Amino acid sequence: MALTLPTGDFRAYLFDCDGTIVDSMPVHYAAWRSALDEWGCEFPEEQFYAWGGRPVADIIADLNERHGLAMPVDMVAYRQEDHYRRSLPDLTAVPEVLAHIEDAHGRVPFAVVSGSTRESVTASLTALGLLDRFETLVCAGDYARAKPDPECFLLAARRLGVAPADCLVFEDTELGVQAAAAAGMAAVRVPQPWERVAGRR
Numbered sequence: 152m153a154l155t156l157p158t159g160d161f162r163a164y165l166f167d168c169d170g171t172i173v174d175s176m177p178v179h180y181a182a183w184r185s186a187l188d189e190w191g192c193e194f195p196e197e198q199f200y201a202w203g204g205r206p207v208a209d210i211i212a213d214l215n216e217r218h219g220l221a222m223p224v225d226m227v228a229y230r231q232e233d234h235y236r237r238s239l240p241d242l243t244a245v246p247e248v249l250a251h252i253e254d255a256h257g258r259v260p261f262a263v264v265s266g267s268t269r270e271s272v273t274a275s276l277t278a279l280g281l282l283d284r285f286e287t288l289v290c291a292g293d294y295a296r297a298k299p300d301p302e303c304f305l306l307a308a309r310r311l312g313v314a315p316a317d318c319l320v321f322e323d324t325e326l327g328v329q330a331a332a333a334a335g336m337a338a339v340r341v342p343q344p345w346e347r348v349a350g351r352r
Contacts (some may be wrong), residue, residue, distance in 0.1 A: 163313040168265040170323035182234035203324035206291040260305040298326040301334035
């Protein structure tokens with residue numbers, strides 16, 4: 152299935168990373184389960200997808216509060232990323248998004264705008280041979296307020312020197328789409344893995 156873009160003369164494309172450029176959400180969920188199992192912490196898959204786009208540290212803090220746990224944030228984050236890195240050779244790009252990257256590269260500047268760490272984003276894009284396509288990476292730690300706040304998208308637009316109204320956002324989560332709207336940007340919603348499979352039948 153092809154992604155239909157909204158009409159407009161867009162001067163920059165802003166991409167979320169996990170689940171948008173990289174078909175990594177199932178891999179990330181498996182990494183979360185492996186890391187959290189050490190602490191006996193439940194993290195239903197439905198909740199994982201609902202929290203898509205949130206920084207890892209925020210997710211761990213919320214899980215601690217929900218389950219009455221005291222998991223050390225830095226340690227769990229490290230374990231989750233370590234489990235994820237072991238799966239990097241198995242990563243693939245989301246074909247529908249990759250088609251737009253290949254089509255528009257060199258015509259408009261690209262940015263990645265992610266709630267993941269810079270190390271995770273860089274590792275994922277490097278594994279796919281796509282890192283050099285992006286003029287800038289906006290990652291966790293570069294901004295104070297996570298999606299659905301528009302701060303991360305506005306920062307990316309400033310770095311690229313493009314007005315928010317001239318940016319098109321590619322996002323797979325509701326929080327990300329809300330953040331794009333709050334930034335005054337058009338957005339295209341990337342279907343979740345199960346939706347993409349259904350659409351190709």
